[in-house]
Amino acid sequence: MSDVAQNGPAPEPAVPPVWTSDEAYRAGAVDLLGILAYGAIAAFERLASDARMAPTMSDKVHVASMAALQVAHFHRVRQRLADLDVDVMVAMKPFHAPFNAFHDYTQPKDWLEGLVWAYVGNGFAADFYREVAAFVDADTRTLVHEVLADEAHADFVVEKVRRAIDADHKVAGRLALWGRRLVGEALSQAQRVAADRDALTSLLTGTVDRPGMDLPAISRMFSRLVENHTRRMARLGLQS
Amino acid sequence: MSDVAQNGPAPEPAVPPVWTSDEAYRAGAVDLLGILAYGAIAAFERLASDARMAPTMSDKVHVASMAALQVAHFHRVRQRLADLDVDVMVAMKPFHAPFNAFHDYTQPKDWLEGLVWAYVGNGFAADFYREVAAFVDADTRTLVHEVLADEAHADFVVEKVRRAIDADHKVAGRLALWGRRLVGEALSQAQRVAADRDALTSLLTGTVDRPGMDLPAISRMFSRLVENHTRRMARLGLQS
Numbered sequence: 001m002s003d004v005a006q007n008g009p010a011p012e013p014a015v016p017p018v019w020t021s022d023e024a025y026r027a028g029a030v031d032l033l034g035i036l037a038y039g040a041i042a043a044f045e046r047l048a049s050d051a052r053m054a055p056t057m058s059d060k061v062h063v064a065s066m067a068a069l070q071v072a073h074f075h076r077v078r079q080r081l082a083d084l085d086v087d088v089m090v091a092m093k094p095f096h097a098p099f100n101a102f103h104d105y106t107q108p109k110d111w112l113e114g115l116v117w118a119y120v121g122n123g124f125a126a127d128f129y130r131e132v133a134a135f136v137d138a139d140t141r142t143l144v145h146e147v148l149a150d151e152a153h154a155d156f157v158v159e160k161v162r163r164a165i166d167a168d169h170k171v172a173g174r175l176a177l178w179g180r181r182l183v184g185e186a187l188s189q190a191q192r193v194a195a196d197r198d199a200l201t202s203l204l205t206g207t208v209d210r211p212g213m214d215l216p217a218i219s220r221m222f223s224r225l226v227e228n229h230t231r232r233m234a235r236l237g238l239q240s
Numbered sequence: 241m242s243d244v245a246q247n248g249p250a251p252e253p254a255v256p257p258v259w260t261s262d263e264a265y266r267a268g269a270v271d272l273l274g275i276l277a278y279g280a281i282a283a284f285e286r287l288a289s290d291a292r293m294a295p296t297m298s299d300k301v302h303v304a305s306m307a308a309l310q311v312a313h314f315h316r317v318r319q320r321l322a323d324l325d326v327d328v329m330v331a332m333k334p335f336h337a338p339f340n341a342f343h344d345y346t347q348p349k350d351w352l353e354g355l356v357w358a359y360v361g362n363g364f365a366a367d368f369y370r371e372v373a374a375f376v377d378a379d380t381r382t383l384v385h386e387v388l389a390d391e392a393h394a395d396f397v398v399e400k401v402r403r404a405i406d407a408d409h410k411v412a413g414r415l416a417l418w419g420r421r422l423v424g425e426a427l428s429q430a431q432r433v434a435a436d437r438d439a440l441t442s443l444l445t446g447t448v449d450r451p452g453m454d455l456p457a458i459s460r461m462f463s464r465l466v467e468n469h470t471r472r473m474a475r476l477g478l479q480s
Contacts (some may be wrong), residue, residue, distance in 0.1 A: 041297075044304050048288030057329055057336075064284050064311050071308035074301065089297055096297075
């Protein structure tokens, strides 16, 4: 049952607002988990392709291990959805099209672009999911945070990209453009998802009987996303 | 230290045969582990490509999970090699060329060929590794057996291939040819490995002071490999 504040009008006995609110909340949480599940599979495929482009065997092993971790994340999210009586395949379905579009529009041309994709693209998406997760139950939120933690890979990418820039400064300009393009595409697909998925959007914005972000809060959230993105680009030695 | 029977001439004090035999044994075990490690990475890449060809999302998830399992196997073998003070990257190196050649010559054209590759090709290789593992220490042998167990994937492949043959009988002829080609290529690369890696070969054949297989035993081993291959093909509904 929901523990949200009851600010709406007096309930109709047949469909009490607690139930309504719970259902809306649940649909939003399921959407968030569906995004994470499909995002994990899509990231697996992206990283598996990167492994193929790896310049050394040890790089290949590292990226293959990151790909395998995405599959482990998928299975954790699938289990959480099963606990909520939802089939992961059903929960992922609405997100095939936007994710596939994002991946099709942002195919890395080489190993370095793949590394930046994994760090900057996934980092931006992860920040956004964490913002949404602030509005779900504690168990789901903990899972989201655990699934999105990827400091080991971040360190790996930062070291490889910085070394490549040291070796050839021209690389920095190309990768900076690439980073900007990734975020542009991510935002455009996120807008598409937001427009299609009311339940997910209303997790962030709240409903008549559940608090959410008002417009200034949403604007502050976007500032945080952009700041984090800028910090990641700077860590890579790239202008955002 | 080795516990093998001492049948050789009386040892020179400076280099006792126990030490020599141990070193030769150790080099063979390291080769076996190196093959398993590189085989796991190569299988990861093969399965990741198969995931891309999967006809349904649930097939994709299954094959991606199998790919992730290969990475877990790699890390277990890496740990065992580390226990023996051997860097996995060094242990794998001699096997890049034969594995890459095998993978290049046996690129599945579609989803079904990929499934047969995973079951028939990996199954044949796994049987051979298990034969070699009979001659290594118990810890390494247990690891080899655990890493090679893949019944879950076998059941998946058998069901999918049988269903495809039921839907279109012509598929059976094409896949039967494919299965034969896989084993032919596997044998030819295995011969290359055997010719190059004395330590590995002498695990099977034994040395002056360590028992191994004589020629009739090796011939019986090949019969076992072929029988198991025939059984796998039959399980798929294919003529071997």
